[in-house]
Amino acid sequence: MGEDTIALPGQDYDSIPFEILNKNTNIKTLxxxxxxxxxxxxxxxxxxxVSLVLDNNQIESNNDFSNLPNLKTLSLNNNNISDLREFIESIKNKFPNLTFLSLLKNPACPNYYFTGADFNDYQKYRYYILYHLKHLKFLDSTPVTAEERKEAERTGVYSLPAKPVSQNVVTEEVDEDEPTYRSLSSDLAPEGKGKASFGVSTYVYYGRQSEGNRFIMNDDL
Incomplete structure (x- = not known):
């Protein structure tokens, strides 16, 4: 028994809150x-x-991820992941069915959308990840293309971008009513569910604040 989805944003947890989660071990979305x-x-x-969302925390490169055979979505936007090699090694054998990964606004992600990094560096980062995570359909803010997958097989093992130097990134104030990330494409929506849904029948919300629907799934993606 238990709930399908548990959301605990903005509770100042500094570790996984097992005192709550252990009562709901059958959850599909956290x-x-x-x-x-x-x-x-x-x-x-x-x-x-099936879905683990940990955006806007302090998570670093070295984690002890469990084997989660059903996990398809892992979102770690805006954390402290700085060593891409170490991070990918920590997950590549743990989530055999992972299809969506987002690492935007981490030091290891040379994303020109936010930091002005060279697009070639970002593309190499994608090739490296796609070489190791061969089932991904969606990486960061864009779907994986057949051309990318082919190039990743050819050069991805050599495409690890250089570790970024520390830099000050100017961030704009964000309207709390606006979605933080526009990530999931419509073909990743669970079968038979609405496009703007994670596809859960029961939702437990314990948080003090809401981000709204971060993952907007529509035909424009």
Whole structure:
């Protein structure tokens, strides 16, 4: 028994709140955005997880991820992941069915959308990830193309971008009513569910603040 989805944004957790989650080990979607979590570990009891959203935390490169065979969505936007090699090594054998990954606004993501980084560096970053995570359909803000997948097979193993130097990024104030990231495409919506839905029948919200629907799934993506 238990709920399909639990959202706990903005609760100032500095670790995974197992005192709540252990009562709901059959959850399929877990959202712990806008907390202070530094490391992801000990999720062994949550084998039914399909979506894990950890945006806007303090998560670093080295994590002890559990084997989660059903996980399809992993979102870690705006964290402290700086070593791409270490991070990818920590997940590539743990989530065999992962199809969506987002690492925007992490130091390891040379994303020119936010930092002005060279687009070639960002493309190399994509090739490296796609070489190791061969089932991905969507990376960051764009779907994976057949051409990218082919190039990743050819050059991805050599495409690890250089570690970024520390830099000050000017960020704009964001309207809380606006979605933070526009990420999931319509073909990733669960079968038989609405396009703007994670596809859950029951939703438990424990948080003090809401980001709205970060993952906007529509035909424009």
């Amino acid at each position: 959202d712990l955005s806008f907390n202070n979590i530094k490391k992801v570990e000990s999720l062994d009891n949550f084998k039914q997880l």
